[in-house]
Amino acid sequence: MPLLTVTDLRTWFHTRSGVYRAVDGISFAIERGETLGIVGESGSGKSVTCYSLMGLVPQPPGRIESGTAVFDGTDLLHCTPREARAIRGKRVAMIFQDPMTSLNPYLRISEQLIEPLLIHEPVSRRDALARGVAMLEAVGVNDAANRIHSYPHEFSGGMRQRVMIAMALITRPELLIADEPTTALDVTVQAQILELIKRLQRELDMAVIFITHDLGVVSGLCDRVQVMYAGRIVETGDTRTLFRSPRHPYTRALQRSIPSLQAKGAALFTIPGLPPDLSQPIQGCAFAPRCEHASAMCLAGTPALAESEPGHAHACVRAQAGEI
Amino acid sequence: MPNPILELTDVKTHFPVLSGFVRRRQVGTVKAVDGVTLAVERGEVLGLVGESGCGKSTLARTIMQLVPTTAGTVALNGRNLSACSPAELMQARRDLQMVFQDPYASLNPRLTVHATLAEPLRVHRVCPPGQIDARVAELMRLVGLSPGFLRKYPHEFSGGQRQRIAIARALALEPKVIIADEPVSALDVSIQAQVLNLLSELCRRMHLALIFIAHDLSVVKHISDRVAVMYLGKIVELGPAVEVIERPRHPYTRALVSAIPTPNPEIERTRQRIVLAGDPPSPLNPPAGCAFHPRCPFAQDRCRAAAPPLAADGPVREVACVRRDEI
Numbered sequence: 229m230p231l232l233t234v235t236d237l238r239t240w241f242h243t244r245s246g247v248y249r250a251v252d253g254i255s256f257a258i259e260r261g262e263t264l265g266i267v268g269e270s271g272s273g274k275s276v277t278c279y280s281l282m283g284l285v286p287q288p289p290g291r292i293e294s295g296t297a298v299f300d301g302t303d304l305l306h307c308t309p310r311e312a313r314a315i316r317g318k319r320v321a322m323i324f325q326d327p328m329t330s331l332n333p334y335l336r337i338s339e340q341l342i343e344p345l346l347i348h349e350p351v352s353r354r355d356a357l358a359r360g361v362a363m364l365e366a367v368g369v370n371d372a373a374n375r376i377h378s379y380p381h382e383f384s385g386g387m388r389q390r391v392m393i394a395m396a397l398i399t400r401p402e403l404l405i406a407d408e409p410t411t412a413l414d415v416t417v418q419a420q421i422l423e424l425i426k427r428l429q430r431e432l433d434m435a436v437i438f439i440t441h442d443l444g445v446v447s448g449l450c451d452r453v454q455v456m457y458a459g460r461i462v463e464t465g466d467t468r469t470l471f472r473s474p475r476h477p478y479t480r481a482l483q484r485s486i487p488s489l490q491a492k493g494a495a496l497f498t499i500p501g502l503p504p505d506l507s508q509p510i511q512g513c514a515f516a517p518r519c520e521h522a523s524a525m526c527l528a529g530t531p532a533l534a535e536s537e538p539g540h541a542h543a544c545v546r547a548q549a550g551e552i
Numbered sequence: 553m554p555n556p557i558l559e560l561t562d563v564k565t566h567f568p569v570l571s572g573f574v575r576r577r578q579v580g581t582v583k584a585v586d587g588v589t590l591a592v593e594r595g596e597v598l599g600l601v602g603e604s605g606c607g608k609s610t611l612a613r614t615i616m617q618l619v620p621t622t623a624g625t626v627a628l629n630g631r632n633l634s635a636c637s638p639a640e641l642m643q644a645r646r647d648l649q650m651v652f653q654d655p656y657a658s659l660n661p662r663l664t665v666h667a668t669l670a671e672p673l674r675v676h677r678v679c680p681p682g683q684i685d686a687r688v689a690e691l692m693r694l695v696g697l698s699p700g701f702l703r704k705y706p707h708e709f710s711g712g713q714r715q716r717i718a719i720a721r722a723l724a725l726e727p728k729v730i731i732a733d734e735p736v737s738a739l740d741v742s743i744q745a746q747v748l749n750l751l752s753e754l755c756r757r758m759h760l761a762l763i764f765i766a767h768d769l770s771v772v773k774h775i776s777d778r779v780a781v782m783y784l785g786k787i788v789e790l791g792p793a794v795e796v797i798e799r800p801r802h803p804y805t806r807a808l809v810s811a812i813p814t815p816n817p818e819i820e821r822t823r824q825r826i827v828l829a830g831d832p833p834s835p836l837n838p839p840a841g842c843a844f845h846p847r848c849p850f851a852q853d854r855c856r857a858a859a860p861p862l863a864a865d866g867p868v869r870e871v872a873c874v875r876r877d878e879i
Contacts, residue, residue, distance in 0.1 A: 269740040384831045385604075414603040414767060416828045419811040423827055441741060444813030448820035468817045485745040486815055488770035492794060495753070496745040496774070502710055 230257035231435050232281075232320075232403060237295035237305075239273075239280045242288060246507035250276040252459035253294075260402065263429065263436045265450030265467070267443060267482075271503055273459040274439045278405045280305070282322050283312060299403070318348040321396035325408040327388035331380040337364075337391055338376045344399050363394040367424060386417035390424070397428060404429070405437045410445065422449060443486060447471055452539075455479050458504050458514035461533060465540035476542040477552070478515045513545070521552045556591035557761050558615070558648075558729050563588045563624035565607075565614045569836060582835050584610040586785035587624070589862070594728065595759040597752070599776030599793060601769055601808070603832050607785040608765050612731045615763070616650055617641060628729065646676055649722035653734035655714035659706040665692070665717055666702040672724040691720040695750060712743035716750065723754065729761045736771060748775055769812050773797045781805045784835055784843040787862055791869030801871045803848045803879065842873070850879045 239251040251273040258264045266274045279285045281297050281304055297304040299320065302311055321344075324330040332340055341363070342356040351359070357376070364372035367390040380388060389409060396404060406425065410418040426449065429436055438450055446453050447467060454464035455478065463476040474480045484497035501518040504510055512527035513519070519526070523546065531543040546552050565585040570576045584607045592598050600608050613619045615626055621634040628644055636644060652658040659668060669688045673679055679687050689699035695716040706714055715735060722730050732751065736744040752775050755762050766772050772779055776793040781804065789802040800806045810826040828847045833839055842860055845851040854874055862872040873879075 269742060386831055415811040416603060416807060419825060419827050443815035447815050447817040448813050471817050482741060485742050487774035488814060492774055495749045498745045498749060499742040
């Protein structure tokens with residue numbers, strides 16, 4: 229049985245200028261110990277998906293219109309606040325994109341780091357602090373026993389992201405949600421953080437949902453990938469299969485627009501136009517207006533995910549019909 | 553190099569670090585740019601890469617004369633900019649324009665696109681007032697936007713469109729050199745490709761020299777003719793883009809290249825990755841000798857003794873590493 233099963237999740241934002249369908253009917257599952265990559269551009273709904281699971285969507289204006297997210301027998305979207313508190317922050321943890329703004333600048337690292345332990349486990353402050361120091365050492369902070377008493381501004385960006393990771397993992401969660409954890413960091417520091425997440429995942433045998441827009445990061449880290457566009461999953465599959473033979477035109481276009489895969493000197497492949505306005509109802513396939521293969525059948529109905537081979541599914545009617 | 557358009561000779565930009573509330577005393581110096589010698593030819597694209605804090609943005613600001621030069625000369629078309637009077641500098645800046653990283657912050661939200669693009673034309677009186685409208689419309693077409701958008705405000709555009717407006721503003725005075733400071737870092741992959749194509753096409757067509765600052769090596773390799781790698785205020789490697797990135801000589805360039813994740817799972821899972829330990833050192837208190845030695849896997853005693861100069865390595869490349877032939 230999967231660790232987490234999300235079924236038909238819809239998170240809409242009811243604003244003065246209309247209803248934004250940020251996440252519009254997505255379903256996926258993740259097994260214990262597995263790494264799932266969620267790829268998409270800004271506004272594709274990848275972060276809102278995870279915020280919905282963590283109960284971080286501001287309501288109002290946000291509203292979870294439908295769906296269930298069953299984590300080990302408990303529906304995270306419909307359980308009581310008490311049940312949710314026992315899971316969030318303990319069995320499911322999250323790290324955020326910007327380590328500069330997600331730590332409280334007024335509190336010492338020690339206070340923030342051991343807070344989840346004090347809340348979720350019957351430990352004394354002293355034991356919690358000892359575990360905090362051990363965790364900081366595990367994520368590669370030198371001189372942890374002293375540095376745990378520093379304030380966030382005394383740490384560099386990469387070090388702060390290590391603190392965030394330590395904070396998320398201190399309760400030994402079964403599922404870690406990482407929302408673009410390396411986007412704000414330099415490539416050399418990114419490489420360190422990715423190695424760290426891989427190592428800790430093996431040690432703790434946790435499942436990881438890794439949100440990113442960088443296909444390079446996904447290819448080295450994730451077992452499975454799902455590509456999101458305009459609030460829906462357009463393609464999902466095993467990482468190797470998806471990179472070797474992408475079927476959906478959006479995935480193909482994304483892959484072709486990365487500079488490193490291009491011949492130097494040639495113009496880069498570009499996707500014409502802009503992502504759709506999510507406050508307007510979308511007729512048919514959301515990618516059709518930018519798609520080079522679009523035809524009348526693409527606008528007829530919203531394409532559903534269908535498997536083209538076991539474990540590899542995509543939502544393109546023309547590819548499903550074998551036309552492209 | 554014959555007749556470069558922009559020539560930097562041993563440029564240093566140091567910032568004093570002050571302490572004390574009533575009596576300010578200097579307690580140190582940040583050597584943000586520390587001895588950079590570089591020449592850019594007409595029509596050439598030079599990529600400048602390095603981690604945050606290595607001084608690449610300060611170098612850009614020094615070239616623009618937005619911060620005072622501590623030592624050395626910045627010469628544009630043979631004229632030393634740091635010795636210019638303010639009036640001469642204003643004249644010189646017609647040939648030297650900049651595109652910034654964040655298109656959300658670099659455009660004035662209270663000005664329409666028309667006002668943004670017309671301002672440099674008015675300030676420098678490059679065309680008669682009657683022709684400004686036509687010139688502005690031409691600039692919009694040049695960067696692939698419809699002149700119908702001219703009455704709109706920046707907030708009505710997407711990130712990629714705003715960056716096009718910023719590029720149009722930089723092109724308004726027909727400069728000879730453009731400095732682009734991380735122009736695509738804030739954009740999504742598909743939009744990034746559009747802006748990169750536009751920049752390289754404009755450079756080719758208008759014979760512009762472009763200094764392209766980025767931390768993404770794959771983007772730099774794609775767009776640049778030559779690449780300069782910076783570490784802690786100094787250039788550590790310089791040469792043709794493809795050679796430097798495919799066959800890096802300096803250990804820092806090697807680590808940088810190896811840190812880029814490749815979007816190919818077959819290669820990505822099997823290759824050996826050099827993971828550097830630690831963060832870049834503080835420019836306030838740089839290590840003695842080669843600044844990279846505390847993180848370098850090949851460091852020896854002589855690396856700690858003296859800072860290696862940037863020395864020729866073959867006909868077209870330069871590397872600042874004493875052990876370059878041994879590793």
